[in-house]
Amino acid sequence: MKHILGLYLAFLLALVLFSYGFVDVNFIYLQSFYTGIFTQNRELSAIIYALMVIVSFFWYWLFLRSVENKKISDKLFIKIIGITVGILLFTYPAMLSFDIFNYTTTSKVLYLYKENPYITMPIEFSNDEFLQYTRAANKVALYGPLWILITGIPYIFNSISFLSSLLVMKVIVAVCYLGIGYLIWRFTKNMYSVALFLLNPLVIIETLISSHNDSVMMLLVLGSYFLLSKKKIFYGMVVFMASVLVKYVSIVLLPVILFLIWQQVTKKNIQWERVFLISLVLMTLVFFTAPIREEIYPWYWIWVLPFVSLLYKNNFIRQLAIIFSLSLLLRYIPVLYTGSYFGYTPHLKILFTFIPPILYVIFYILRRRFVK
Amino acid sequence: MKLFILSSLLVAFLTFAPTVHAGTSYVLPYPSSMPGSSWYKARLIVEAINKYLYFGNLSQFRYNLELSDKYLIESKTLFEYNQLLLGSQSLKKSDKYFQEANVSLGKAMLEKKDVAEKMQILKNASAKHVEVLETLKKVVPQEFTWTPEKEEATQLNLHNEIDSSISQRKQSL
Numbered sequence: 001m002k003h004i005l006g007l008y009l010a011f012l013l014a015l016v017l018f019s020y021g022f023v024d025v026n027f028i029y030l031q032s033f034y035t036g037i038f039t040q041n042r043e044l045s046a047i048i049y050a051l052m053v054i055v056s057f058f059w060y061w062l063f064l065r066s067v068e069n070k071k072i073s074d075k076l077f078i079k080i081i082g083i084t085v086g087i088l089l090f091t092y093p094a095m096l097s098f099d100i101f102n103y104t105t106t107s108k109v110l111y112l113y114k115e116n117p118y119i120t121m122p123i124e125f126s127n128d129e130f131l132q133y134t135r136a137a138n139k140v141a142l143y144g145p146l147w148i149l150i151t152g153i154p155y156i157f158n159s160i161s162f163l164s165s166l167l168v169m170k171v172i173v174a175v176c177y178l179g180i181g182y183l184i185w186r187f188t189k190n191m192y193s194v195a196l197f198l199l200n201p202l203v204i205i206e207t208l209i210s211s212h213n214d215s216v217m218m219l220l221v222l223g224s225y226f227l228l229s230k231k232k233i234f235y236g237m238v239v240f241m242a243s244v245l246v247k248y249v250s251i252v253l254l255p256v257i258l259f260l261i262w263q264q265v266t267k268k269n270i271q272w273e274r275v276f277l278i279s280l281v282l283m284t285l286v287f288f289t290a291p292i293r294e295e296i297y298p299w300y301w302i303w304v305l306p307f308v309s310l311l312y313k314n315n316f317i318r319q320l321a322i323i324f325s326l327s328l329l330l331r332y333i334p335v336l337y338t339g340s341y342f343g344y345t346p347h348l349k350i351l352f353t354f355i356p357p358i359l360y361v362i363f364y365i366l367r368r369r370f371v372k
Numbered sequence: 373m374k375l376f377i378l379s380s381l382l383v384a385f386l387t388f389a390p391t392v393h394a395g396t397s398y399v400l401p402y403p404s405s406m407p408g409s410s411w412y413k414a415r416l417i418v419e420a421i422n423k424y425l426y427f428g429n430l431s432q433f434r435y436n437l438e439l440s441d442k443y444l445i446e447s448k449t450l451f452e453y454n455q456l457l458l459g460s461q462s463l464k465k466s467d468k469y470f471q472e473a474n475v476s477l478g479k480a481m482l483e484k485k486d487v488a489e490k491m492q493i494l495k496n497a498s499a500k501h502v503e504v505l506e507t508l509k510k511v512v513p514q515e516f517t518w519t520p521e522k523e524e525a526t527q528l529n530l531h532n533e534i535d536s537s538i539s540q541r542k543q544s545l
Contacts, residue, residue, distance in 0.1 A: 113485065115428030124430060126486045 001076070008059060008080070012087040018052060019091040019209060021045065026132035029162050030092070039339070046337035053329045056201035060322075067195045074191055081181070081198055085174050088208040093170060096332050097210045097299070098135040100169060104162070105134045106141045107151035117141035117148060146245035147213055173211040176219040177203070183222040184309050187229075187272070193312040197305055202325035206299035214302040217247040222306055225279075228260040229270070237261070249303065252282045273311065280307035280317070295346075296353065298328035320360060327356040398496035400441050400504070403449045407458050429480035433490055436473035437497055440466045444501055451511055457518040460528050467537050470501070474544065498544040505538045 021038040022045075023030050038045035063080065066072040072080070093100040108130060109117040122130065122137040131137050141148060154168040181198040185191070197203060207215045220243030227236035240257050243250040256279050263270050283303040290296045301324065308321040334348035335341060405411040419439065426435035443466035450459035477494060481487050512530045519525040 113428065113430075113483075116426060116431045119426055119431040119434060120428060124486065124489070 001072075004062075005080070005083075009083060009087070011055060011059065012084060015052060015056075015209075016087060016091050018048060019093075019095040022095045023092055024094060024133045027094070028129060028132070033092075038336075042337050042339050046333050049336055050330070050333055053201065053326070056204070057322075057326055060199050060201055063199050064192065064195055067192050077191055077195065081178070084199075084204065085178065085208060088204065089167065089170050089174060091209045093166060093209060093211050094133075095209060096205070097212070097297075098133075099213075100166065100211045101130070101134045102136060102142075103147075103151050103169060103211075103213070104154065104165060105130045105137065106143075106148060107155040108158075109141075110148060111152055111155045143213065143247055144245040146242055147216065147247065150216070150246070170208070170211045173207055173213065173215055176215045177207045179219040180215060180222055180306055183219070183226055184306060186226060187222075187310055188312065190312065193309045196312050196318065197309040200305060200322070200325055202298060202301055202329055203305060205329065206302060210299065212299040212302070213246060214299050217243050217250050218302060218306050220246060221250050221253060224257060225260070225275070228257070228264060229272070231264050233261050233264055249286055252286050253279055256282070276307045276310040280304060280311065283307065295349075296328075296331075298331055301325060301328050316364060319364075320357060323360045324357045327353050330356070398493075398500040400445050400500060401438075403445050404442060406446065406449065407455075407462075429476045429483060430485060430487075430490065433473050433476035433480060433494075436469045436476055437494065440469035440473055440501075441497065442466075443469060444504060448504055448508060451508055456512065456516050456528055456530065457520075457526055459512070460530065460533060463533060463537060466501075467540055470540060494544050498541040501541045502538055502545075505534050505541070509534050 020030075020033050021035060023033045023035070025031075025034055025036060025039075027034070063072065063077075067077060105122045106117045108128070109115050109120055109122055109125070113120075113125060118141050121140055122128070122134060125131070150172065151169070153172065154165040157165040157168045177198070181194045184197055185194050188194075203215075206212050220239050224236045224240035224243065227239055237257070240250070240253070256275060260270065260275065262268075287296065287300050287304060290300055301321075305321060305325070308317055311317055330352040331349050333352060334345045338345050405415050422435060426432055443462045447459045447462035447466060450456075450462055473494065477487055477490055480490070509531060512534070514529075514531045516528045516530060517525050518528055
């Protein structure tokens with residue numbers, strides 16, 4: 001096991017190294033790290049990225065099997081999570097997505113310039129250096145006011161350095177990632193279900209590396225479910241509203257919340273598996289409506305994965321969710337390879353995203369039909 | 373001879389060719405709910421709330437200019453429907469918000485924010501407002517005494533008010 005952990009540690013360090021190959025030439029704070037190696041060698045970056053994803057799913061499979069077969073103690077499992085979080089905190093966060101710069105830029109619009117970020121766009125501050133590395137600076141704030149308030153915490157660290165504020169942002173998201181794991185444990189008392197979420201490569205990449213705020217929203221969603229399970233109706237409602245004020249999409253779970261409240265008020269029994277299943281269906285439906293607004297982004301799958309973990313006993317859901325996690329991560333390959341979002345890239349992205357899960361579904365149906 | 377004819381034609385063309393004044397590209401909003409409508413009070417409440425939501429001088433500039441545009445169109449519509457007193461009141465509101473927009477922009481400039489684009493927007497807005505106000509002068513009488521039932525009469529010096537609004541806008545051109 002020590003050798004295996006050593007190899008895993010080496011893999012994580014390789015991931016950290018790989019991420020710095022994507023440092024933006026305009027990101028002045030890490031200019032000494034800029035090599036341009038992957039922006040100038042797109043085939044290489046795509047190949048290495050694909051290998052990294054495949055290896056990460058190998059580790060995922062290995063750890064899940066070990067947890068399931070009790071070859072890993074709870075203590076060791078926590079150690080693995082700790083190592084994963086601790087090392088990946090130091091990855092370059094804009095490897096696959098630039099959202100973290102949008103978070104810091106929006107907080108600057110509010111906290112430095114004292115302008116309403118829902119009215120004033122970052123691009124209106126043409127002299128500010130953040131425009132050099134922020135994408136989508138021509139948009140007003142896309143997230144809820146609570147998230148913008150939360151970004152005030154990393155903003156305080158701007159006085160030390162911008163890099164320290166980035167690190168604090170990553171710490172906040174990492175804490176929420178761990179919090180989701182904790183809440184899954186509180187519901188299931190099963191380490192396998194916790195590992196299913198915490199060690200999912202999509203969750204690791206989109207939360208611990210790219211620091212998307214979807215884990216913040218989902219922590220609050222699960223938190224509200226947990227509070228409602230303990231009959232704390234008022235606090236459950238407040239925490240749920242907080243999740244909506246981080247990212248609006250969680251509002252689709254309002255019928256579930258109202259149902260839970262009703263069940264508690266009328267002192268009826270709650271069938272939690274059914275609740276998690278309905279929540280999973282609702283979030284999946286919203287996930288697939290994302291193209292109406294823009295496109296399916298891999299990190300949106302974080303809305304669904306906590307419920308998959310809570311329904312860990314359902315083989316079909318679990319395996320399909322894992323396959324889809326893989327295909328969503330492979331979705332980045334066309335952009336990495338071509339360096340463009342146009343031309344064949346959108347079509348390739350669709351193929352990468354949907355072919356693996358479709359194949360799995362066909363395989364599942366055939367297996368059920370012919371193998372008993 | 374040929375050269376003389378061609379030159380004469382050219383001079384004639386340049387002298388008598390129709391001139392087209394392209395209106396400024398700045399676009400004013402559609403008329404919203406009017407005084408007397410059940411939605412008008414709700415609109416006023418929303419405007420009052422928005423005053424606090426549009427915090428920051430750049431946001432305030434946008435808020436004030438949007439309201440100046442809105443009340444200008446409101447006054448135009450009211451004048452066209454011979455609601456001269458209401459039209460005059462709306463025009464005064466438009467003037468007030470236009471002034472506030474200038475003040476917000478000045479404050480943003482003192483904060484060393486980039487206001488170049490906003491100044492151009494204000495210039496375009498001023499030109500558009502002047503266009504609308506000048507057409508209004510043709511619609512409304514110079515003076516009018518508004519005499520409602522059971523209330524005191526109000527003397528409206530409409531052309532003076534419009535001229536004052538025009539000169540206020542021209543200061544921003």
